[in-house]
């Protein structure tokens with residue numbers, strides 16, 4: 001992969017992952033449906049509202065009874081919002097009615113309590129009312145058989161609400177891409193423990209887990225291989241590969257003596273090498289028991305940016321999520337870039353559509369990445385940029 005460009009590597013990853021992205025569908029309950037993507041359009045089984053009901057707490061009336069101006073009517077009953085069909089409203093009478101309650105046959109308008117004067121069981125209504133006033137007609141929102149939600153919709157709370165309102169308890173969604181995350185390095189320990197000399201907290205496990213889930217995919221297993229033993233990594237992967245669509249790894253692919261991912265993938269026909277990218281120079285691809293493996297370099301900034309450039313766009317597309325936003329901005333200060341490498345510098349947007357570099361190019365500068373809100377994408381051939389020059393930025 002010596003002179004492989006970022007675009008060529010991205011195309012390679014896309015082709016390796018093509019089959020993993022062709023997910024099936026599954027039915028989930030509404031409680032599990034938030035953030036999922038509809039597999040097909042959902043039609044309404046019912047009219048909404050389900051029945052003609054009152055929009056106000058008030059009195060159900062016949063508009064024709066009020067035509068003469070101020071009218072006095074006997075209150076002959078009460079209709080709460082509850083199960084059941086109320087009796088027909090007799091002419092020249094009224095019933096108390098609550099918001100959401102069935103409007104009785106015979107009534108065609110509701111007078112809100114604040115527009116009426118009640119003395120004992122007699123109500124005075126001070127002016128004529130029009131037919132349909134404060135009455136919510138059956139089917140005025142949705143009619144049975146029409147589309148409630150389209151296919152390929154990323155489900156938010158408002159979508160779940162309309163399904164529930166129509167009496168639907170589960171929905172057919174696209175299956176999520178199932179991802180195994182592997183972090184490697186004998187130096188790695190769990191955050192929260194005390195780090196001895198030479199030990200490093202595993203930041204990539206947390207970062208990849210969150211990034212994968214933010215892209216709408218599912219993390220089915222997370223392995224921290226804290227030995228340099230490729231056989232042990234092999235055994236850990238055997239246990240989880242059958243339930244995975246993709247294996248993502250971090251670390252162990254460079255030029256050292258103990259490169260556990262390289263040692264695992266090489267005998268399996270994996271491709272390990274360098275591409276023209278910084279950070280993220282070392283990259284590898286392979287296959288483990290038929291599951292595609294995409295391997296990122298271990299430096300935390302390299303891992304996170306590699307995921308964002310090569311895998312996140314594919315996962316977002318299959319999950320119905322929008323692509324990361326690319327915007328042209330102008331540089332606050334001069335920037336130098338390494339010739340022959342596509343650089344993704346950490347940037348922070350400032351007022352006036354400008355962007356400033358917030359960290360050096362070192363791929364261990366994890367706080368610098370945390371301080372950024374965009375990546376500044378500098379082409380391979382560009383080496384010197386001046387304040388005020390336009391650059392392309394990728395929103396994080």
Ligand SMILES: Nc1nc2c(c(=O)[nH]1)N[C@H]1C(S)=C(S)[C@@H](COP(=O)(O)OP(=O)(O)OC[C@H]3O[C@@H](n4cnc5c(N)ncnc54)[C@H](O)[C@@H]3O)O[C@H]1N2
Nearest residue numbers: 183200201202203204251252253254255281297298299302
């Ligand atoms: N002789 C050469 N050495 C290196 C080269 C090279 O071309 N020739 N490339 C350098 C570049 S660039 C990178 S990037 C790294 C990639 O190496 P690996 O993928 O083998 O990663 P490791 O050596 O395992 O780790 C690198 C670095 O990152 C830290 N790390 C690893 N995993 C995690 C984690 N889960 N959480 C936090 N930090 C992690 C690790 O401690 C190392 O400091 O190789 C260069 N070397």
Ligand code: MOO
Nearest residue numbers: 279280281302363
């Ligand atoms: O290419 Mo490496 O990923 O810069 O540290």
